Amino acid sequence: MRKVLATLGIMVFCTTCLVFGALADDIPDEITMNSTVYKQHKKSLVTWGHTEHAEDFDVACSDCHHRFAGGENVWEEGDAVEKCEACHADPKPPRGKGLSKGQKVGSHYWAMHANCKGCHMEQGGGPVTCNDCHPREKSRWAFTWR
Ligand code: HEC
Numbered sequence: 380m381r382k383v384l385a386t387l388g389i390m391v392f393c394t395t396c397l398v399f400g401a402l403a404d405d406i407p408d409e410i411t412m413n414s415t416v417y418k419q420h421k422k423s424l425v426t427w428g429h430t431e432h433a434e435d436f437d438v439a440c441s442d443c444h445h446r447f448a449g450g451e452n453v454w455e456e457g458d459a460v461e462k463c464e465a466c467h468a469d470p471k472p473p474r475g476k477g478l479s480k481g482q483k484v485g486s487h488y489w490a491m492h493a494n495c496k497g498c499h500m501e502q503g504g505g506p507v508t509c510n511d512c513h514p515r516e517k518s519r520w521a522f523t524w525r
Pocket residue numbers: 401402405406407410412413429432433438439440441442443444456457460461462463464
């Protein structure tokens with residue numbers, strides 16, 4: 380019994396290390412968005428400066444990371460970070476006019492553009508045109524033209 384408890388103890392301890400280790404060290408500097416909700420990407424992948432946003436552009440972590448409780452974002456720095464697709468899992472853009480936020484929010488496509496492009500438009504800074512985020516792939520064009 381003691382041995383089992385000791386083993387369990389070590390397992391709990393190690394899991395804690397892993398979780399906190401991930402929090403302390405794994406804040407990525409640069410991110411290439413490559414969500415698995417899309418069977419195939421139509422556009423080129425978006426690479427952007429994560430640390431740059433937080434540090435140079437002064438964007439709060441909680442402007443992008445959230446966990447809602449009672450309508451409030453209760454995510455705090457130090458909390459675990461889930462991928463956006465954990466909650467915004469629909470690859471399709473919302474279709475139809477006059478949809479409410481609740482009808483759009485499940486869409487990964489919508490959530491990404493609302494977050495990234497939404498802030499850039501609001502602040503008048505950062506890319507808002509398709510190609511500035513999804514750079515054209517020269518080789519692909521060359522191939523298409525043959
Ligand atoms: C401009 C928006 C934005 C800001 C500001 C931001 N993040 Fe992120 N962060 C993201 C996105 C988007 C991802 C990638 C999520 C995905 O792949 O679904 C990410 C990924 C992460 C990850 C890795 C998660 C994983 O599963 O690999 C951690 C940890 C993280 N952010 C922590 C932070 C912390 C701490 C701050 C503040 C110092 C911060 N972020 C600021 C948008 C942001």
